Each structure stands twice: as structure tokens, then as C-alpha cells.
Amino acid sequence: MLFFTLCYINQLPNAILLGDTIRENHPNAIYFIGLIDKAERIPSAFQSPHKIVSVDELVIPDFETMTATYNTAELLNNTKPFFAKYALQQSDKVLYLDCTSVLFNPVDFISQELNHSSIILVPQLLHAGVHPDEKQILNTGIYHSGFIGFKKSDETMRFLDWWGKNTTQKGSTNLCIGLNSDQLWLEHVPNFYDNVLLSKHNGINIGTWNLPERKIDVSTNTVNGQPLISVNFKGMPYWPALNRKLKTYPLTPIEPVYGLSLPKENKTGKLIARNLRKINSLADKIIDLLQ
Numbered sequence: 254m255l256f257f258t259l260c261y262i263n264q265l266p267n268a269i270l271l272g273d274t275i276r277e278n279h280p281n282a283i284y285f286i287g288l289i290d291k292a293e294r295i296p297s298a299f300q301s302p303h304k305i306v307s308v309d310e311l312v313i314p315d316f317e318t319m320t321a322t323y324n325t326a327e328l329l330n331n332t333k334p335f336f337a338k339y340a341l342q343q344s345d346k347v348l349y350l351d352c353t354s355v356l357f358n359p360v361d362f363i364s365q366e367l368n369h370s371s372i373i374l375v376p377q378l379l380h381a382g383v384h385p386d387e388k389q390i391l392n393t394g395i396y397h398s399g400f401i402g403f404k405k406s407d408e409t410m411r412f413l414d415w416w417g418k419n420t421t422q423k424g425s426t427n428l429c430i431g432l433n434s435d436q437l438w439l440e441h442v443p444n445f446y447d448n449v450l451l452s453k454h455n456g457i458n459i460g461t462w463n464l465p466e467r468k469i470d471v472s473t474n475t476v477n478g479q480p481l482i483s484v485n486f487k488g489m490p491y492w493p494a495l496n497r498k499l500k501t502y503p504l505t506p507i508e509p510v511y512g513l514s515l516p517k518e519n520k521t522g523k524l525i526a527r528n529l530r531k532i533n534s535l536a537d538k539i540i541d542l543l544q
Contacts, residue, residue, distance in 0.1 A: 334417035373402030
């Protein structure tokens with residue numbers, strides 16, 4: 254099985270750490286880093302132990318339009334179907350993980366599941382009534398695009414063609430009109446395509462969105478009694494031991510060459526939004542108690 258991830262130059266240390274943990278669990282694994290940038294812009298002193306494939310090596314229809322339309326985060330997500338096609342030219346089984354992920358245990362079971370499935374999706378939530386605000390997940394997408402399995406098949410290629418067409422043309426992030434770059438399109442996949450497996454392993458793709466329902470036991474590396482497979486650290490700090498590993502790949506920040514710049518972080522706006530979510534969550538609980 255081939256593994257791959259996507260990143261900008263600034264995220265190369267994350268992508269390398271992911272690759273290191275993949276090799277620790279799968280010594281003979283094939284792994285490449287899809288770079289949404291020009292390879293020649295990587296500083297000459299920075300050396301990656303893993304193969305890097307620049308987006309310039311792929312033929313992505315309307316890529317110039319995409320770079321002029323999407324911000325850097327959207328562009329990275331929206332190239333995913335095209336890198337998945339590239340990966341399937343190298344291997345019959347492919348697993349994508351976000352570059353902010355770390356693998357803690359082998360995923361041989363994913364390879365076995367791909368013997369019988371063309372596409373493996375991972376739901377954001379698995380347990381009803383545990384997350385404090387389940388409706389948030391309805392806005393961003395029931396399935397998370399940070400962990401997806403693919404098997405080479407006609408069905409998978411039809412899916413990637415359809416997904417790529419939508420991420421090319423309708424890949425912006427605007428939750429009010431039902432767009433969340435590449436992710437919300439996954440809602441249709443179990444209905445539109447055959448041989449789609451919804452993996453309900455509690456140890457897969459742990460992240461901020463599902464922490465309320467996942468009890469991690471670090472001493473045994475288990476989650477809700479199942480092996481801890483992967484954690485996606487997007488939006489949260491890495492554990493101290495992983496932070497130390499990240500620092501072994503120092504890199505001076507480089508402005509991405511492709512995609513629109515992300516808007517400057519509005520900390521005041523985020524604080525207000527966070528407090529509003531807390532108020533809404535509390536109101537929901539009170540209403541539930543009164544009913």
C-alpha cells in the first residue's frame with residue numbers, strides 16, 4: 254500500500270514527521286509528499302528523507318484558475334483528487350493522510366479492507382449524544398477528508414473524476430452555501446458510488462472534532478479500547494515528544510507561491526465565535542432538559 258500526503262513548503266517538517274512514523278510502522282512502505290509549490294523553492298540546506306512530488310509534475314486542468322481563485326488552504330485540499338490519481342498509477346492501494354497527522358500503529362487492516370472496498374471514508378463522529386454540539390459537524394461534513402483509502406478500480410476513477418471536477422470549480426469554503434473545499438462533497442459518495450466502506454475504527458484520525466467522544470489511554474496507546482492508529486494534530490499542539498522531532502527539521506518560513514494568501518487571523522472574532530458556540534451549546538442542553 255502506498256501512503257501520501259500534501260503540504261506547502263512551510264509544512265514539510267510535518268509531512269516528514271508523518272513519513273517517519275509511517276516507516277516506523279511499515280518499514281517497506283512507499284510514501285511520497287505532494288508539494289503544493291515549486292520544488293526548486295525548497296532551501297538547498299533542507300533535506301527530506303522522503304520523496305517529494307511537486308504539483309508542477311501533475312497535469313491538473315485549470316490549475317492556474319484554481320491558484321487565482323482559492324486561498325492556500327483551499328488549494329491544497331482541492332488538489333487531493335489529482336494527487337490520488339497520481340498515487341494510483343504507482344500502486345493498487347493508496348492511503349491519504351493529512352500532513353498534520355502522526356501514525357502510532359500499523360494500518361494493515363486498511364489494506365485488507367481495500368481488498369473488498371474501492372473507497373474508505375472515515376466519519377468525523379462515531380457516537381451519538383457525546384459531542385457537545387453535533388450540528389457543527391453537519392456544517393463541515395459528516396466525513397473527514399484527512400484520512401481516505403483508495404483502491405485502483407473503475408469505480409474509484411469515476412469518483413476521483415467527479416470529485417476533482419467539483420474541487421476545481423466549487424472548492425471554496427463557504428459553509429453558508431454548503432461549500433467546504435474538498436470535504437462536503439464526500440457526503441454524496443456512499444450514495445453515488447459502490448464498494449464504499451465507512452470505517453468506524455475509534456483509533457483512526459483523532460482530532461479536535463472528535464476528542465469529546467474518544468478516550469485516549471496514552472499508557473496503552475488505545476482509544477475507547479481500540480488501538481490508537483493516527484492523530485491529526487491540525488489546530489492543536491503536538492505532544493512534547495513529537496514537537497522535539499519536528500524541531501529536527503528546521504525550516505525558515507516561505508510564502509507559498511500558489512494560491513491566495515490566507516486572511517490575517519482575527520483573534521477577537523474567533524474569541525467571540527467561540528463564546529457564541531458555548532452559549533449555543535448551553536442553550537441546546539437547557540432545551541433538551543426542558544423537553
